[in-house]
Amino acid sequence: MNGQKSVLTRRNQRAPKTMKKQINLSIKAQILRSAFILLLLAAVSAIPFALAQSRSRGTAKRSVAPSAIRADRTLTFADRVVYQRAIEDVYWRHRIWPKENSKPKPSLDEVMSAEQIEKKVEDYLRDSQALEAYWQKPIASEQLQAEMERMARNTKQPGVLLELFEALGNDPSVIAECLARPILTERLTADVAVAAGVPPAQMKSFAAGTAASTENRIRVTANVAYTLPVIGSPSGGCTDDTWTATSTTNAPAARDLQTAVWTGSEMIVWGGNVNGTQFNTGGRYNPSTDSWTATSTANAPEARSFHTAVWTGSEMIVWGGSHSGSQFNTGGRYNPSTDSWTATTTTNAPGARAAHTAVWTGGAMIVWGGGWPSSYFNTGGRYNPSTDSWTATSTTDAPAGRFFHTTVWTDSEMIVWGGESPTALNTGGRYNPGTDTWTVTTTTDAPDARDLHTAVWTGTVMIVWGGNNGSALNTGGRYNPGTDTWTATSTTNAPDSRWFHTAVWTGSEMIAWGGINVSHFNTGGRYNPSTDSWTATSTTNAPAARYVHTAVWTGSEMIVWGGAANGVYFNTGGRYCAQPQGPTPTPTATATATPSVTPTSTPTATATPTATATPRPTPTPRLSSTPRPRPTPVPRP
Numbered sequence: 001m002n003g004q005k006s007v008l009t010r011r012n013q014r015a016p017k018t019m020k021k022q023i024n025l026s027i028k029a030q031i032l033r034s035a036f037i038l039l040l041l042a043a044v045s046a047i048p049f050a051l052a053q054s055r056s057r058g059t060a061k062r063s064v065a066p067s068a069i070r071a072d073r074t075l076t077f078a079d080r081v082v083y084q085r086a087i088e089d090v091y092w093r094h095r096i097w098p099k100e101n102s103k104p105k106p107s108l109d110e111v112m113s114a115e116q117i118e119k120k121v122e123d124y125l126r127d128s129q130a131l132e133a134y135w136q137k138p139i140a141s142e143q144l145q146a147e148m149e150r151m152a153r154n155t156k157q158p159g160v161l162l163e164l165f166e167a168l169g170n171d172p173s174v175i176a177e178c179l180a181r182p183i184l185t186e187r188l189t190a191d192v193a194v195a196a197g198v199p200p201a202q203m204k205s206f207a208a209g210t211a212a213s214t215e216n217r218i219r220v221t222a223n224v225a226y227t228l229p230v231i232g233s234p235s236g237g238c239t240d241d242t243w244t245a246t247s248t249t250n251a252p253a254a255r256d257l258q259t260a261v262w263t264g265s266e267m268i269v270w271g272g273n274v275n276g277t278q279f280n281t282g283g284r285y286n287p288s289t290d291s292w293t294a295t296s297t298a299n300a301p302e303a304r305s306f307h308t309a310v311w312t313g314s315e316m317i318v319w320g321g322s323h324s325g326s327q328f329n330t331g332g333r334y335n336p337s338t339d340s341w342t343a344t345t346t347t348n349a350p351g352a353r354a355a356h357t358a359v360w361t362g363g364a365m366i367v368w369g370g371g372w373p374s375s376y377f378n379t380g381g382r383y384n385p386s387t388d389s390w391t392a393t394s395t396t397d398a399p400a401g402r403f404f405h406t407t408v409w410t411d412s413e414m415i416v417w418g419g420e421s422p423t424a425l426n427t428g429g430r431y432n433p434g435t436d437t438w439t440v441t442t443t444t445d446a447p448d449a450r451d452l453h454t455a456v457w458t459g460t461v462m463i464v465w466g467g468n469n470g471s472a473l474n475t476g477g478r479y480n481p482g483t484d485t486w487t488a489t490s491t492t493n494a495p496d497s498r499w500f501h502t503a504v505w506t507g508s509e510m511i512a513w514g515g516i517n518v519s520h521f522n523t524g525g526r527y528n529p530s531t532d533s534w535t536a537t538s539t540t541n542a543p544a545a546r547y548v549h550t551a552v553w554t555g556s557e558m559i560v561w562g563g564a565a566n567g568v569y570f571n572t573g574g575r576y577c578a579q580p581q582g583p584t585p586t587p588t589a590t591a592t593a594t595p596s597v598t599p600t601s602t603p604t605a606t607a608t609p610t611a612t613a614t615p616r617p618t619p620t621p622r623l624s625s626t627p628r629p630r631p632t633p634v635p636r637p
Helices: 007-040 046-061 077-094 114-135 141-154 158-167 172-196 200-209 214-218
Strands: 242-245 259-262 267-270 282-286 291-294 308-311 316-319 331-335 340-343 357-360 365-368 380-384 389-392 406-409 414-417 428-432 437-440 454-457 462-465 476-480 485-488 502-505 510-513 524-528 533-536 550-553 557-561 573-577
Touching (some): 267 557, 406 454, 502 550
Antiparallel strands (some): 428 437, 476 485, 524 533, 550 557
16 A cells, blocks of 8 residues: 555554553553552452453453543544454354365455455545535434444344454444444445436545545544444344345345355345346345445456356356347456455356356356357356366266256266256256266156256255246156156145246255246245155245245345346345254354454444335347247346
8 A cells, every 4th residue: 555564564563562551551550459459358359350360361362452442532544454354254254165165264364465454444434435525524423323223123143243243342433433334334325326326336436536635534533422232132043934025225226137146144146137238236235234235346247147156155256148149158256355356267168158057066166058049058167266267078978958957066066957958858967077077867757847947955865846848837856866866846735836936955945936937926835855845935024926036045044136027127035034954054164363453442422215126118028949838938138
């Protein structure tokens, strides 16, 4: 930063003298106090000393020390950086590190530099200054207090929010400035940009010429006292078979055909379509604060739909897709910690395509199949993000080319099944990337041919369900790759026949939801493979009926978002609680270095409408490559 050492480095160099002086004064005070107590009450002389030592040890283990907060001091940029690191550490601990990854989860310091943390602080302070310049008044303390209360009241992950509060010393002033201010600033900036009719990025750039100096931009003094809000049910879980709406405040624009991944702390949605116009925008939904943050468009891939996305543990990789009739063999790696994009190489990449599939193996993303509009590929590639390189997948014994198929990753193989080529298929194959070989899946007792179905991996079997083969289906099957056998899923109490729905695996059940037949659905079902039985999902408070939406599983809830129905596109969604009964993907804790410097001070002081679905023109009918009928066609790219 302008040739100077980072704030963390500078502060670490200054800290020893200051800390030594403070510690020496503290020790002297303790000695005098202990001597006085010894003279008066020799019998209890050890108590205050023990308490003092306990407090000292406890403070040394914390990344922030409330005892250092001073009412007459300003929260400095250096303080904010340490607090920001404490926030990032909480999120990183909850970040899912896929069990397939061969290497252990790295520490926060290995994935996020001091400079990147400083930039986050600079960015939210710059944006806050932009709002002040636009309004000719700063964000009020009452607004920050209200934002803290909103987070505590609306949090969907109270345990994580509690960790965030604790990481900031449970100090309401620090929480207001370092947690609430960035979220509130992001939301207000978007609101002001909409009102002014300019892109949010342009609104943010307004800050560049508003600050008289860097020091003025980064220093905020508050002379008000904030109240620490109470987090509702911090140790309680959600109520089984219930829906809760996701916030639409600052949510991405309404769309369908987007992708979504779950990181362990956020759902990231990206891309998609609205009435034939594609997006290269997206958003990160944080259930712990019930808030949305826009994804950067700097260096983002071109706008698209019918693409794929996978989560690697530190990045979301998007690839392929279509825009206005053209297909892509390009993509990008999005890092939510730094809100930055890195393009994927096209050297040796598979041919451009849409409606393909992708899985993450732990070290590579495998994409396969796809095509458009009358091409059906049986080719694919393995992308290694560590080397930014592609390796083609073998076509020997590969399934016939297809799109609108499904794939799952079994921990050692990718299983492909179903799809269109140009008629519906009930064939598939198992691809082993270690040997670059294919094995055909049996068709004995396999479900009827279909496309636009869903598939999940339970840990032992692949479950496929629903789809279309000229008629919508509510049948499915369980495929065991160990025995190469199929078992039909029960249709008793199964949801109505449908296609373009979503499905997630909870650890004990598959939840299918939404989709289309003749009409659209906001219904679904939970399928238990152990009992081969279905249980309907509640429709009370469920999101509006829709299809071509997305769904992710958080470990306790299914979050559905976006989609379309009857010419209306949605930026709404819902969280469905299913209380899983079996093992689920869980975040991996990692040891991270604790900042050695305590913030010098912090400010002191005294102490939402939602967007709705937007009516849109009816989607353009999809260009069918087959003569078979399809109810209410979806637009093709």
